[in-house]
Amino acid sequence: MEAQKQTTMVVFSGDLDKAMASFIIATGAAAMGNRVTMFFTFWGLNILRKEQHVPVQKGFLEKMFERMMPRGPGKLGISKLNMGGMGRTMMKHIMKKKNVASLPELIQLAKELDVEMIACTMSMDVLGIKEEELADGLKFAGVATYLAEAEQSRVNLFI
Structure with missing residues (x-):
């Protein structure tokens, strides 16, 4: 019996188009039967932030x-031609018109x-983000956990 294929990726960017x-890619790989691990780091964590404010104790720089x-997938800008948020609005409009799934979907x-x-x-x-500020159902770990997954993976991406 063949071992399950695995796909891993580092999600570093918090840009809407890169998050999409x-x-x-992750859902496509999972639909093909791959075990998929996404490791969200630095700006990629913004994708997972809850859109509503969660009151937590923070220092000045964290605030x-x-x-x-x-805060969350609905507030992300696009990497090129964001134009103060207008690019994001245009992209979302076109995606809806073309029946492309939204980032929350x-x-x-x-x-x-x-x-x-x-x-x-x-x-x-580093960014002062607390667990309760992020979406439910996540795993919280360091780079060693991700690297252990990546060592077993046939496909490893950095986005």
Whole structure:
């Protein structure tokens, strides 16, 4: 019996278009029967942030990061031609018109397909993000956990 194929990816970017690509690839690989692990680090953590404010104890610099970073998939800008958010609005409009799944829909699909989503605890510490500020159903771990998964993977991406 052949071992289950595995796909891993580091999701470093918090840009909407790159987040979309990450989840399209992840759900595609999972639909093909692959075991999929996504490791969210630095700006990629913004994809997983809850859109509503969660009151948690933070220091001054952590509060500044919280205010500067987008909160959740609905607030992400695009990597090129964002134009103060207008590019994001145009992209979402076209995606809806063309029946392309939204980022929240892709995230839900990934959960349904048992895609493992790991939030990098070191990046969380650096950016002042607490577990309760992130989506439910995540695993919290460091880079060693991701690297152990990546060693077993046939496909490893950095987005």
